[in-house]
């Protein structure tokens with residue numbers, strides 16, 4: 001099947017769907033310059049062992065190392081802008097086709113593109129929680145400046161503040177995860193965009209949709225294990241492909 005035929009087939013599935021849910025991962029934000037955490041080429045792991053910096057145990061032992069590691073990422077996130085893939089999903093929601101975006105990303109770009117319903121199963125950087133008294137503080141410009149200046153943010157009680165992202169060794173946020181699984185069971189079309197679906201248990205979500213009878217489209221630069229379960233498989237850049245879906249779709253009538 002040619003790329004044009006695959007896009008046509010995907011558009012047809014979207015048009016026929018009643019409840020489409022999208023699942024996005026690192027590949028969705030690479031066109032915005034956000035490095036893929038798990039990619040050896042990203043540079044994020046050249047100097048650091050993930051388990052020694054990005055785990056909850058490492059954070060408790062040495063928060064300074066964690067902040068040294070996340071600093072360049074935070075700098076990139078603050079200057080990044082949503083790309084054509086984020087904008088396409090926001091448009092699909094606006095048009096009435098897409099009901100929810102479930103994302104593994106922590107960069108807030110999907111919301112900044114205009115999406116209203118986003119489930120962030122790996123957390124986000126908008127808030128931080130004190131690891132001593134569990135008070136939640138917004139990550140405001142002052143805290144961002146502090147971290148970018150090489151300091152470790154602290155709570156009023158003296159405890160260290162940890163951004164509300166899920167580190168290795170931490171449970172996924174159970175309420176968000178439950179909502180994501182509910183959406184997966186409910187949808188009749190699952191659109192996987194820019195995720196290699198390698199991180200468990202998050203990657204089980206698209207499988208759950210298919211097991212409950214949903215059709216599936218996957219757009220990812222590389223092949224994944226989910227490909228065999230999808231109705232349409234497109235190995236291409238999400239920022240190129242998703243806008244083509246939007247262009248080919250009529251406004252929804254129901």
Ligand SMILES: [Zn+2]
Nearest residue numbers: 130133155157
């Ligand atoms: Zn505290």
